[in-house]
Amino acid sequence: MANILVVDDEMGIRELLSEILGDEGHVVQLAENAQQARAARLAEKPDLVLLDIWMPDTDGVTLLKEWQRDGLLSMPVIMMSGHATIDTAVEATRIGALNFLEKPIALQKLLKAVQQGLTRTPEPARPAVPAMRVLTPEPVSSVNSIGAVSTQFDNRGYPAVAAAPVQPAAASPASQFASLSFDLPLREARDAFERIYFEYHLHRESGSMTRVAEKTGLERTHLYRKLKQLGVESVKYSKRGE
Structure with missing residues (x-):
């Protein structure tokens, strides 16, 4: 950064x-x-x-x-x-x-x-972090699988695996689409659909604009302008800083 x-x-x-x-x-x-x-x-x-x-x-x-x-x-x-x-x-x-x-x-x-x-500008030196042995769990097929693993030690000195909090899966847009009103003017209905569509992909891709652009087939500059037009804040879907 x-x-x-x-x-x-x-x-x-x-x-x-x-x-x-x-x-x-x-x-x-x-x-x-x-x-x-x-x-x-x-x-x-x-x-x-x-x-x-x-x-x-x-x-x-x-x-x-x-x-x-x-x-x-x-x-x-x-x-x-x-x-x-x-x-x-x-x-x-x-x-x-x-x-x-x-x-x-x-x-x-x-x-x-x-x-x-x-x-061209060297970053300030950072203190070295001691290497830690991380135990990797067996792969699982569930959507709500363990997202990360950290190494801790029990009272006998043996490593024990502790699961990080499970990240919720991206919300399905089906329930949001169901709330759309067909009584809206076409332009408003289209904007509402696009807002749900882009929010879904931003949530699913953890706020990565590069991956959302690839998924939706838009050039990134066009994607930024589209989100701004729809009032969608891409930053809140990002995991940076969490």
Whole structure:
């Protein structure tokens, strides 16, 4: 998990990038101009910055020069723009930008650039965790099977298997569909159906947007926008942090 600063004057782009990066497990800060970006850089010291070139107060290249001049360019910076020329991209790279993404940004290019940027910054060392022997139970066919196993020891010093809490199976949509009213206008009925449909798959895939996109046949960017339109909060179905 990394701390990523997104700087862009377009609210829609800030929100979309925040949802995508948040779903990948990152902590995302948002800034709509250079002034907010300066404050965020000093306050939180982000691991990576996504920086728009064209902004109303100070453009991204000028801000990049400021950070480089003041010794604050200690994190990878990825420039973004839908109107920049090749000369602008080359100049940003010369100053110290790691990469350049052209808008509209393809999802796979975004995730690849972010991953490459984060690998340039070593993570702080973590204390080693002693290896523990884990006993694996025999496979079972029941849907409500044991989800995980931890190793404990009894009073004789022998390892004993303790089952983790059983995770409930994804709720069947049949009972929810039964509650749909055929008296609704077509548009409202369709939205209600789609809401149940996506909530079911989010629950079933533990909030993984990648797997839900594969199951439903939607490109991830389209999926994010669809869930936002329907008012479905994908974060609450995720098991991160539990």
